[in-house]
Amino acid sequence: MRPLNVRLIIGGVTIATLIAAALLGPLLAPANPLEMTPDLLAGQSRAHPLGTDSFGRDVLSRLLYGARISLLIAGLSVLIASTGGTLLGLMSASFRGTVDWIVMRSMDVILAFPPILLAIAAVTFFGSGLVKLALVISILYTPTFARLAYGSALGVTKTEYVEAARALGGSGWHQMFRHILPNVAGPIIVQCSLSLGFAILVESGLSFLGLGVLPPTATWGRMVSESRNYVEREPLLLIWPSVAIAMAIGSFNLLGDGLRDALDPHLKGTRRRQVGARTRSDRVGALSKA
Amino acid sequence: MGGYLIRRLLAALALALAVATVVFLLLRLVPGDVVTVMLGESDPSPEKVTALRHQLGLDRPLLVQYATWLGRAVRGDFGDAFLSGRRISTDLAARIPRSLELGGIALVLAVLLGIPLGALSARRPGGALDLLVGGVAVLGLTLPSFVIGMLFVLLFGLVLHWFPATGFVDFSTDPVGHLRHVVLPAVTLALTIIPVVMRMTRASMLDTLHQDYVRTARSKGLAERTVIGKHVLRNSLIPVITVIGLQAGTLLGRIVLIEYIFNWPGLSSLLLTGVNQRDYPLVQAVVLVIAVAFVLINLLVDVAYGLVDPRIRVA
Numbered sequence: 001m002r003p004l005n006v007r008l009i010i011g012g013v014t015i016a017t018l019i020a021a022a023l024l025g026p027l028l029a030p031a032n033p034l035e036m037t038p039d040l041l042a043g044q045s046r047a048h049p050l051g052t053d054s055f056g057r058d059v060l061s062r063l064l065y066g067a068r069i070s071l072l073i074a075g076l077s078v079l080i081a082s083t084g085g086t087l088l089g090l091m092s093a094s095f096r097g098t099v100d101w102i103v104m105r106s107m108d109v110i111l112a113f114p115p116i117l118l119a120i121a122a123v124t125f126f127g128s129g130l131v132k133l134a135l136v137i138s139i140l141y142t143p144t145f146a147r148l149a150y151g152s153a154l155g156v157t158k159t160e161y162v163e164a165a166r167a168l169g170g171s172g173w174h175q176m177f178r179h180i181l182p183n184v185a186g187p188i189i190v191q192c193s194l195s196l197g198f199a200i201l202v203e204s205g206l207s208f209l210g211l212g213v214l215p216p217t218a219t220w221g222r223m224v225s226e227s228r229n230y231v232e233r234e235p236l237l238l239i240w241p242s243v244a245i246a247m248a249i250g251s252f253n254l255l256g257d258g259l260r261d262a263l264d265p266h267l268k269g270t271r272r273r274q275v276g277a278r279t280r281s282d283r284v285g286a287l288s289k290a
Numbered sequence: 291m292g293g294y295l296i297r298r299l300l301a302a303l304a305l306a307l308a309v310a311t312v313v314f315l316l317l318r319l320v321p322g323d324v325v326t327v328m329l330g331e332s333d334p335s336p337e338k339v340t341a342l343r344h345q346l347g348l349d350r351p352l353l354v355q356y357a358t359w360l361g362r363a364v365r366g367d368f369g370d371a372f373l374s375g376r377r378i379s380t381d382l383a384a385r386i387p388r389s390l391e392l393g394g395i396a397l398v399l400a401v402l403l404g405i406p407l408g409a410l411s412a413r414r415p416g417g418a419l420d421l422l423v424g425g426v427a428v429l430g431l432t433l434p435s436f437v438i439g440m441l442f443v444l445l446f447g448l449v450l451h452w453f454p455a456t457g458f459v460d461f462s463t464d465p466v467g468h469l470r471h472v473v474l475p476a477v478t479l480a481l482t483i484i485p486v487v488m489r490m491t492r493a494s495m496l497d498t499l500h501q502d503y504v505r506t507a508r509s510k511g512l513a514e515r516t517v518i519g520k521h522v523l524r525n526s527l528i529p530v531i532t533v534i535g536l537q538a539g540t541l542l543g544r545i546v547l548i549e550y551i552f553n554w555p556g557l558s559s560l561l562l563t564g565v566n567q568r569d570y571p572l573v574q575a576v577v578l579v580i581a582v583a584f585v586l587i588n589l590l591v592d593v594a595y596g597l598v599d600p601r602i603r604v605a
Contacts, residue, residue: 114543125319250432
């Protein structure tokens with residue numbers, strides 16, 4: 001019997017809880033997250049289970065609504081990045097030549113910027129609505145998906161069954177979607193989970209700097225930032241959103257590792273094999289936090 | 291090695307040029323009219339608009355703008371800041387050393403702590419030390435840098451009063467005060483890299499420990515000290531060097547958040563001033579400087595890699 005995949009279970013359950021909290025937020029929240037009350041910096045009470053912030057707003061409600069923003073932006077950006085990146089990677093691997101060169105060199109240029117810096121720059125010039133933020137963050141992670149799909153696809157195109165499909169007269173697109181894509185899907189799903197963690201990190205970082213979704217919308221990053229001047233008096237104002245961010249990032253990482261083990265037994269030693277990574281793309285693939 | 295160096299150098303130059311082009315084109319992303327957005331008035335006078343448009347060079351063809359901007363940027367000339375009117379290059383020159391100081395100390399700390407901790411963990415995988423260090427490392431990887439920074443401000447600055455929570459004192463006026471101010475931001479930055487260095491060292495050592503030449507070294511009766519120090523650690527450090535180089539790059543991004551938390555007057559506050567005042571040329575200048583530094587670090591990593599590992603030179 002296979003050993004229980006603990007990481008998959010813990011990661012999955014935590015994420016499911018977070019998503020449920022985000023979806024049910026309006027029902028669960030004890031108050032309107034934007035409503036200011038005269039109870040400034042109040043401690044825990046029946047009306048405010050986690051207390052109130054410096055504007056008298058209910059902290060639990062703000063956390064729940066913040067989860068909606070973080071998960072929505074992260075989900076949207078990873079959806080865009082994974083779809084776009086995978087298509088670009090597959091295209092490069094199928095057509096090779098000029099397409100390959102242009103696409104993959106553009107990805108190199110994106111990776112030449114420190115991620116959070118590129119996000120700050122893009123938001124400054126492009127603006128920061130919810131959809132714009134998701135777009136900006138998706139740009140940061142598109143190269144990762146493109147390279148992943150590109151590498152896996154190149155490996156598969158040389159196999160006999162793809163050659164057989166070609167011999168039978170299957171078109172380029174047919175090969176790509178019917179034979180190549182299913183073979184690169186595993187690593188891409190794993191990467192999706194890891195990227196969701198990164199996306200939440202970047203979103204909360206931008207929000208922390210005041211560059212996220214416009215105030216007074218409740219976001220975790222802004223809650224951390226707003227706790228700055230009151231942290232000595234009310235440390236919990238910093239602790240709650242920090243716990244939320246860490247929980248989201250940590251569980252997406254756990255889920256990613258768990259999925260890796262579950263989806264592809266060949267990949268089990270990946271972490272260790274990356275140690276011996278000698279090409280530039282391998283090393284960039286080992287890049288961790290933003 | 292010569293051919294390899296030249297190839298890497300040319301690639302880095304091309305990448306730097308591409309990066310500069312992207313930074314130049316950022317101005318085109320601004321929705322609506324850049325000049326109106328920068329002036330920030332609902333109905334700016336036509337003279338003001340024309341003047342600023344001329345100052346930014348927007349009244350000339352795109353290619354001319356690009357060539358002029360690039361030519362000046364290469365010489366370190368980014369013009370004047372929009373609101374303060376100071377030379378951007380003067381501000382950059384004052385702030386780059388401060389950011390470098392933070393990043394440099396963080397890197398040194400990461401090397402001095404990350405490598406020994408990783409090596410010690412690898413000695414007994416699954417042992418008490420390994421589990422403890424590994425657990426703390428996971429925590430360090432999961433918590434965003436700005437959360438660690440805020441927690442440090444709270445714990446060591448405001449509750450324990452060990453170090454000043456935020457701020458900056460010039461080294462020339464008060465060396466001790468300067469060092470006391472540098473501790474918290476530098477340690478915060480270091481803590482974001484130490485787990486990566488430590489885990490890479492551990493994994494790489496475990497890999498190396500199973501190599502044939504290590505078994506040979508042991509079987510010919512060498513002391514464990516010599517085996518670990520001479521044969522295992524040295525050979526394990528190659529990927530660790532890479533990872534440190536890569537982390538030095540991502541550090542450049544993270545430093546923005548850390549400087550903001552600790553009110554450290556480095557490049558970050560200049561960048562955020564530009565962001566808040568919609569001073570686009572200023573933002574372009576800071577982003578370009580940091581991104582080119584990132585390209586440079588990558589080049590150094592490649593060169594170091596070629597020096598350490600002969601195989602890569604021919605690839």
